[in-house]
Amino acid sequence: MARTRVAPDFAVRRDTARCINCKACVRLCANGVHVWDEVAGAPVADESKCVGCHFCEEHCPTRALSIERAPAETTSGGHWTRSAIRGIGRQAETGGILLGAMGNDRPQMAYFDRLVLNAAQVTNPSIDPLREPMELKTFIGSRPDRIEIARGAGGRPRLGAPLPPLLEIETPIMFSAMSYGSISLNACRSLAGAAGEIGTCWNTGEGGLHPDLESCADRAIVQVASGRFGVTPEYLARAAAIEIKVGQGAKPGIGGHLPGGKVTEDVSRTRRIPVGSDAISPAPHHDIYSIEDLKQLIFALKEATRYSKPVGVKIAAVHNVASIAIGIVHAGADFIAIDGIRGGTGAAPSVIRDHVGIPIELALASVDQRLREEGLRHRVSIIAAGGIRSSADVLKAIALGADAVYIATAALVALGCHVCRTCYLGKCNWGIATQDPALTRRLNPEVGQTRAANLLRAWSHEIKEMLGGMGVNAIESVRGNRDHLRGVGLSQVELDLLGIKHAGSPW
Amino acid sequence: MLINVHRPSPVPDLDFKVPSGCGLTGLISQKGELLPGDAIYRSLCSMEERGNGLGAGYAAYGIYPDFAANRAFHLMCDTEDARRAAEAVLRRDCTIRHDEPIPTSPVKALKNIPVLWRYFLDIKPEAVERVGGGATEPDAVVRLVMEINRKVDGAFVFSSGRNMGIFKGVGNPEEIGEFFRIPAYRANVWIGHNRFPTNSVSWWGGAHPFGLLDWSLVHNGEISSYGTNRRYLESYGYWCTLQTDTEVMAYLFDLLVRRHGLDFDLAAQVMAAPFWTRIEREEDPEARRLSSALRAVYGGALVSGPFAVLVSDGKSLVGLNDRIKLRPLVAARKGSVSYIASEEAAIRCICPDPEALWMPDAGVPTVVTVEA
Incomplete structure (x- = not known):
């Protein structure tokens, strides 16, 4: 050449x-x-x-x-x-086609940078998280709009009807879907271990569940995507929750392609496809051509797991995201993961990564608002994803209405990734986005677990400091609390879409 | 005369709140005896320094025996026209048995006095039916109150219970007490409030107590979770229109206790939820499951920030503090009368020798109920 x-x-x-x-x-x-x-x-x-x-x-x-x-x-x-x-x-x-990896890097897409948070002064004392409890525990799943109370012996109240299955996480940050195949087993081990250590969840992506990761399955959200790779009854049974992947922020509307070169023997076993064959995830699920079809898949998965765990749907943030979300709730989903235009990937056409979809902040605000207007907000949890870089981004997403966030690029950076954005080459020197044994052994999974867990710990500490500063001692009091956000340099249209006021406006 | 210059409209612009600090006091006769208004008046006036003259109010239960079966609506209106507009809405949904101006005495210091009127009325059955979905009379009242408060410009329903009334305005406790002739009423449950808003909005509707149906509520504190609570309540048809964070607590009590059937202890577990560390220590698995479920389901109703509230539905007087008790609250009892106030002095000035006096714990409600 x-x-x-x-x-x-x-x-x-x-x-x-x-x-x-x-x-x-x-x-x-x-x-x-x-x-x-x-x-x-x-x-x-x-x-x-x-x-x-x-x-x-x-x-x-x-x-x-x-x-x-x-x-x-x-x-x-x-x-x-x-x-x-x-x-x-x-x-x-x-x-x-030009290929790209990781997420859209155009600065004009980052509304987070134009949002500021509030703090308490005088009329409302701030709370010192080193002295007082500061709670981040979060539940993911569908909830009834009220509790049924039954009275036991001596009139003692007890729960009249069990709640639907809920995922309980100790911090509102989870690791987003990254398959074994797109990243190395050592990278998967690091994240799965860190999720267990902190008490949050990791996500298998469409890579199946490797035997070495089965011990971490109780903290795994397992994906069912259009290629159905690795989906077995045991895979579903072991998981903490199931996520149907419809779309991804980095490449809305298109599928995935793991080149045969990455399908090693081990990957082939986990995905249940022949060694060396390309793993093609079609753009649509070929059994989902409408919302009714999605409903059937959701309930097929619920039936398969005897209604014991939440089943959610991941979509890319697109123009009509709010109506799509309403449909997904009506189809029976317990959570919706929304991935914004800055969401990352191992490989996507750059033109799609950079130009298709909408920023997560706007998508999140409109979905949360519409679900409330429809009286459906309690029926579903919202997980926001796509370009979350810091604890401030996490808290801003929660204030806009997210129950929790997914992070992926940030997690890989914790493992050593320098965001060179060439994951699709399969030659990741840091041992993350590669299956080459000479490279993957560079990532020590124990060190990786410590670093990823440290990141979650650090962000959780920072969130607690910010909550305390606001005079709040539980994360649920900031969830959807847009009063604690103000915009800087945003137009009235943007402010209205975000449901916030401009900085300088009083309560 | 346009008096309500500070209250912006239309409604979407009303979503701001005025933080405040305050003094609270309340008393209840468990035997249902009628206690003269003089006591609450003196108790509240003793906490002069907890207010700044920009708001005071009283709620009294058992004051309208002649109309005990009817709803008593108290309205404040910017103008006579606004009152007539509100009355037209009332006539659509209600049969008005009697109406009259709320009796007042002239008090020189008071300014911007609105038109104050009370209606004794019954909701028409067809108005209840119109709400649909197995709605009851109280649901129709809530809808009617929300409609007038949101849509009738310059008119506010600030009291909508039975055999009870709220009296409040911009002034100090003496001025408002004298103006509404509080010492002349006799009630078996009283609550009072002296306000220290940290903002010059001097709208009469922003004073406490806040009321809806038989509920009345006074509050000292600032609700940091206001934005969450307001949006949570909106999905249940409650619209916050009164520019004070306190409003959400009144609606939360209505939602949790009246509509969802929680008792005061459980409602307190929602609003001032026990910390997870305590829930995890709970030995009874049933109790642990319930506490955990309350938090999982009612996260939007958790109230963060410092608060002390007194709330009544006419049958009980309830005092509640925030999760870490960032506002004072003292309770006392003598004979069949119980007292809850921001300060011990506010109790001792009307009950010098209580049989018991204690400081309620953070997040633990003090519930005193009239004996059946």
């Missing part, structure tokens, strides 16, 4: 005064950037292969390497951006 004419994204700077020619970079880089030049007796870099994952930089024993953004090569900087020009260059060479 002819050498690409597209200029590299990154410049590899090697400080020759520091380099000791140990060849560590040559051995470590799965992308083959660093090559040993026998003639020169020194490593050289093929920068066109560099994805900017910074693995070599962080592992160079003498810190001789630094990976820098290559200087912009055009004089235009506004409309004809570097990425637009580079994309055209690549397409002119290949005639193909």
Whole structure:
């Protein structure tokens, strides 16, 4: 193949005064950037292969390497951006669809950054979370609108009728769907272990349940997606909850494709497909062409599990998301996961990732509002997903109306991911988005579990501090509490859609 | 005369609240004896420094024996026209047995006095039917009150119970007590409120007590969960229109106790829920399941932030503090009369030698009920 004419994204700077020619970079880089030049007796870099994952930089024993953004090569900087020009260059060479991974990175999509939170002063004392209890326990599932009370011996009240099955999590943050296949088993082990350690849930994605993860299944939300990979009665029976995946924020309306190269023997066993075969998840479920069909699948899964666990539906945030959500509730779902336009993925056409769907903040606000107007809010829990980067994003999502959030990119970053956005290459140097045993063993699952659990702990602490600052001591008092949000620099239309006031407005 | 200059309309703009600090007092005769209004008046006036002259009010039960079977609606209206508009809505749904201005005495210091009127009426059966869905008379009253408060510009129903009435306005306890001739009434349950709003909105409707049906409620504190509670209540047909966070507590009691059939102890477990650490320590699995279910189902009704409230439905007087008791509340008893107030002094000034006096625990309701 002819050498690409597209200029590299990154410049590899090697400080020759520091380099000791140990060849560590040559051995470590799965992308083959660093090559040993026998003639020169020194490593050289093929920068066109560099994805900017910074693995070599962080592992160079003498810190001789630094990976820098290559200087912009055009004089235009506004409309004809570097990425637009580079994309055209690549397409002119290949005639193909541009692939992307992780989430949409366009800053104009981040409404979270234009929301601010409230705090108590004078009339309402703030509460010190180090001294007073501060509660984050959250339930996911459908609830009755009232409790039936029965009276036992001596008139003691007791529950008259059992509640529907609810998922109980100790912090309103769960790990979003990432299949074994799209990420390594060590990455799955890390997240599943961390979910168990903290008392929250992880999500199998459409990857099935690997035998090594069965011990973590009581904290697993298992996915039933259009490919039905790995779905067995045991898979459903072991799970904490079941999620029917209809859509994903990074690629609304399109399916998934795990290249045969990633379908190793182990992946094949877990997914129940032949080794080396492409795992294709069709764009639609071929048994769901309408809301009635969805209802049948929901109840088939409930029947299969004897109504013992919540069954939910994951959709991408699209224009008509509120009405779709109403339909999903009527179809019997116990929770709805909504994935916004910034949601991540292992691979998606960049054009779809960047241009299809709507921001989670707007989708969430409109779904929560519509469900309330229809008197259906108690019947379903809302899980918000797509680009949650910090505990502030979590709390803002909850104030807009989410019961809990899903995080995925943030969880991978905790494991070492540097968001180089080339998961689809299967050469993840950090041992996360790869099945290459030489790479996956770089991720120690015990260390990974500690780091992922630490992230949840840290965010939970921060949420408690923010709650205490608001004078609130339970997360449910912020749920849907848009009084605690204000917008900065938003138009009236945006404020109305979010159901909030502009900063500076009083109560 | 346009008096209500601060109250914006239309309704969607009404969704703000005025935080406040306050003094509360209440007393009940368990034998149903009628206690003169003089006692509550003196008790409330003793807590002068808990208010700033921008709101005071009283609720009294057993005051309308001649109309005990009828609903007593108290209305405040910006103008005579607004009153007539509200009356037209009342006539549509009710048979009015008697109506008259609420008796008042001139008090120089009071300003912006609205038109104050009381109606003794019965809801027509067809108005109840119109609500549909197995609705009862109280459901029709709630709907009627919400309709007038939301839709009739300048008219507010601030009391809608039977054989009870709420009297309130912008002024200090003496002024409002004198204005409404409180010492002249006799009631078996009384509650009173002295207000310290931290905002200059001086609208008479924003004073306490808040009432709906037989409920009356006074509150000291600020509800940090207001936005959650308000939106939770909206899905049950309660619309917060009175610009004070206290309103949500009155509606929560109506929803939980009247409509959902919880007793005061369970309603308190919802609003001032026990912490999970306590629920997990509970040894009786039935009790643990119930507490846990109450929190899972009624998260939207949990009230966060500092509060002390007194609430009555005419049969009971209930005092309740927030989960960590960030506002004062004291209770006492002598003979068949019980007292709950923000301060011990407010009790001792009308009952110098109580047989028992105690500080209710955080989140634990003090419930005193009239003997049947």
